[in-house]
Amino acid sequence: MxxxxxxxxxxxxxxxxxxxxxxxxxxxxxxxxxxxxxxxxxxxxxxxxxxxxxxxxxxxxxxxxxxRLDGSNMLTLLQRQPWRLPNLARHLARAHLRIHAIEAPEDLPDLRDVLATRIHRAPMPSKLREFALRELSTLPRGDRLAHGDFHPGNLLVARDEVTVIDWVGATRGAPEADHARTLLLLRWADPLPGTPPLARGLMATGRSAFARAYAGYYRNGKSRPAMQLSSWLTVVVAARMSEGIEAEHRKLLSLLEAARRREGRGA
Ligand SMILES: Nc1ncnc2c1ncn2[C@@H]1O[C@H](COP(=O)(O)OP(=O)(O)O)[C@@H](O)[C@H]1O
Ligand SMILES: [Mg+2]
CATH class of the missing domain: 3.30.200.20 (Phosphorylase Kinase; domain 1)
Incomplete structure (x- = not known):
C-alpha cells in the first residue's frame, strides 16, 4: 500500500x-x-x-x-514563477479568510493557552517575557478556527484551486492571532537551512512585497478591521522564540524590545 x-x-x-x-x-x-x-x-x-x-x-x-492533492506548494511556485506573486498573495489571503469564517470545534486546544505555554518555554529575558504575557492577557479568546502555521509552504495550488495542508497546529481562537503569525512568517522567518545565498537574496526582496500584498488582501476581505494586531504580533513573536531557531533569535528579540519601548512611551 x-x-x-x-x-x-x-x-x-x-x-x-x-x-x-x-x-x-x-x-x-x-x-x-x-x-x-x-x-x-x-x-x-x-x-x-x-x-x-x-x-x-x-x-x-x-x-x-x-x-491526495495535485499541484505544487505555493512556496515553490513563488520561487519558480515570481510574476504570479500578486495573484498568489490574493489566494493566500482568501484561503485564510475562509478558514477564519469557520467556528472551531470545541476539542481543539485554546490558542491563548497554547501561546502562553510557548512564551513560558521560550528563552528570553524575564522583562520581555512578562511584557509578552501582559500583552496576551489583554487579548480576547475567540472561537474561530486557526491553522497555526499558515504560510505558502502549507498551501497546495493546482490551477486556481488552493488547498491548505498541515493542520498539526490547529487551535480555537482569535483570527488576528493566526493572521499575525502569518505576517511574522512572511516578514521575518529564516529560510530553511541549506537555502543557497542567491535564493536567500531573491527571497529577501520578494518577501516584503508578498507580505504587503497578502496583508492588503486580507484587510480588504474583512468586514471589520483586525483588532489589536500589534499586540498579537508581539505575542506571536515571543511564542516563536520557543521554536529555537538560532538564525532568528536576535531579530525576534529586537522586535520584542522595540514593542516594549513603544509601550513604555504609551504608544
Ligand atoms: N494531501 C496531500 N496530497 C499531496 N501531497 C501532500 C498532501 N499532504 C502533504 N503532501 C506533501 O507532503 C509535504 C509535507 O506535508 P505537511 O502536511 O506540510 O507536513 P510537514 O510540513 O509537517 O512535513 C507537502 O509539502 C506535500 O508535498
Ligand atoms: Mg508543512
Whole structure:
C-alpha cells in the first residue's frame, strides 16, 4: 500500500498511499495528529483542506490517510514563477479568510493557552517575557478556527484551486492571532537551512512585497478591521522564540524590545 516519500518535516513524513491517497506518518512521540485529525474532520466538505480518509497505525506509528492533492506548494511556485506573486498573495489571503469564517470545534486546544505555554518555554529575558504575557492577557479568546502555521509552504495550488495542508497546529481562537503569525512568517522567518545565498537574496526582496500584498488582501476581505494586531504580533513573536531557531533569535528579540519601548512611551 505504502509508496514513495513525498515530503518530510520535523514532526511527520508523507508517503503515497495507494493511487489516490497519501499517508502522513508522525514521528514517535509527536501528537500533532490529534489536532490535525480534529481540524480535518471539521473541515470535511468545506473544500479548504484534503479529506481525512482513515486513521491507521503503520510501523508502530500513527498515520492519517488523506485525499491526495495535485499541484505544487505555493512556496515553490513563488520561487519558480515570481510574476504570479500578486495573484498568489490574493489566494493566500482568501484561503485564510475562509478558514477564519469557520467556528472551531470545541476539542481543539485554546490558542491563548497554547501561546502562553510557548512564551513560558521560550528563552528570553524575564522583562520581555512578562511584557509578552501582559500583552496576551489583554487579548480576547475567540472561537474561530486557526491553522497555526499558515504560510505558502502549507498551501497546495493546482490551477486556481488552493488547498491548505498541515493542520498539526490547529487551535480555537482569535483570527488576528493566526493572521499575525502569518505576517511574522512572511516578514521575518529564516529560510530553511541549506537555502543557497542567491535564493536567500531573491527571497529577501520578494518577501516584503508578498507580505504587503497578502496583508492588503486580507484587510480588504474583512468586514471589520483586525483588532489589536500589534499586540498579537508581539505575542506571536515571543511564542516563536520557543521554536529555537538560532538564525532568528536576535531579530525576534529586537522586535520584542522595540514593542516594549513603544509601550513604555504609551504608544
Ligand atoms: N494531501 C496531500 N496530497 C499531496 N501531497 C501532500 C498532501 N499532504 C502533504 N503532501 C506533501 O507532503 C509535504 C509535507 O506535508 P505537511 O502536511 O506540510 O507536513 P510537514 O510540513 O509537517 O512535513 C507537502 O509539502 C506535500 O508535498
Ligand atoms: Mg508543512
Amino acid at each position: 505504502i509508496g514513495p516519500k513525498l515530503g518530510a518535516g520535523r514532526e511527520a513524513e508523507v508517503f503515497a498511499w495507494g493511487r489516490d491517497a497519501v499517508v502522513k506518518l508522525y514521528r514517535p512521540g509527536f501528537r500533532g495528529h490529534e489536532a490535525e485529525a480534529a481540524a480535518l474532520r471539521h473541515l470535511e466538505g468545506h473544500g479548504v483542506a484534503p479529506s481525512l480518509i482513515q486513521v491507521v497505525d503503520h510501523d508502530r506509528r500513527r498515520g492519517l490517510v488523506l485525499e
